[in-house]
Amino acid sequence: MTAMTSGALMEYAEKRALQAAFGLTLSPATFTSYLALLTAAPTQTDGTMALETEFNTSTAYARVSFATGGFTGPSSASPSVISNTGVITYGPFTSAPGTCTWGMAVDASSGTSANNCVAYLLANSRTPLTGDSLTAAAAGFSATI
Amino acid sequence: MPATHRYSHPEGKGFGQHHAEASQRELPAEMRDLDMADGTEVEHADTDEDSGRPIVAWADASGNPRRTSIDPEFFREHFEPMAQDAPEGA
Numbered sequence A: 001m002t003a004m005t006s007g008a009l010m011e012y013a014e015k016r017a018l019q020a021a022f023g024l025t026l027s028p029a030t031f032t033s034y035l036a037l038l039t040a041a042p043t044q045t046d047g048t049m050a051l052e053t054e055f056n057t058s059t060a061y062a063r064v065s066f067a068t069g070g071f072t073g074p075s076s077a078s079p080s081v082i083s084n085t086g087v088i089t090y091g092p093f094t095s096a097p098g099t100c101t102w103g104m105a106v107d108a109s110s111g112t113s114a115n116n117c118v119a120y121l122l123a124n125s126r127t128p129l130t131g132d133s134l135t136a137a138a139a140g141f142s143a144t145i
Numbered sequence B: 001m002p003a004t005h006r007y008s009h010p011e012g013k014g015f016g017q018h019h020a021e022a023s024q025r026e027l028p029a030e031m032r033d034l035d036m037a038d039g040t041e042v043e044h045a046d047t048d049e050d051s052g053r054p055i056v057a058w059a060d061a062s063g064n065p066r067r068t069s070i071d072p073e074f075f076r077e078h079f080e081p082m083a084q085d086a087p088e089g090a
Helices: A011-021 B015-022 B072-078
Strands: A034-038 A081-084 A088-090 A100-106 A116-126 A134-136 A142-144 B005-007 B041-047 B054-059 B065-069 B079-081
Touching (some): A011 A116
Antiparallel strands (some): A034 A100, A081 A142, A088 A134, A100 A116, B005 B041, B005 B079, B041 B054, B054 B065
């Protein structure tokens, strides 16, 4: 089992990166990227969100789009870096959703069939209470390749 | 964001404030700043694939884009549909 590091591409995204590098067909060609919050560490080969433990939508949680705040990068450097440009905020929660420890960039706004793309270990775990919102800083989520 | 609904609370409470008070909790000031205030215009942007709950897109007081899933009954009771402009000649 490959140990996970923050900002690591998941197996699905590694395959897409190689397909792009060699000009192979990408399907889908584009998608909107959403950031999910997890309560347990993922494994690098986890293909979809069916294998992860995510905050429950019964708490008013919903995945937030990376795209609405935009991306910074990918940078013209080696290694190349991409990160979120805007602040990402969840909630307000209608009940306590538990403690999140990881984030996961995925390719669908909801559902367990979403493909896992990039995993992020949160610098600090967070346990929001009822009525709270949860904010992640701009540039808080970076991935390097 | 094409607004489709407006959050409306009979006592003017924010969405988070309403639920916090129902849990006997006073919402801290910094959380009130991030709350969905009474009168916030939202877009019914999505439906959660697993639970069927409506997901609304909205902007908080700082202008940051937000997405929140709503209990269907609470949505019916507290989110008023907004009149859509009729097309010309209709």
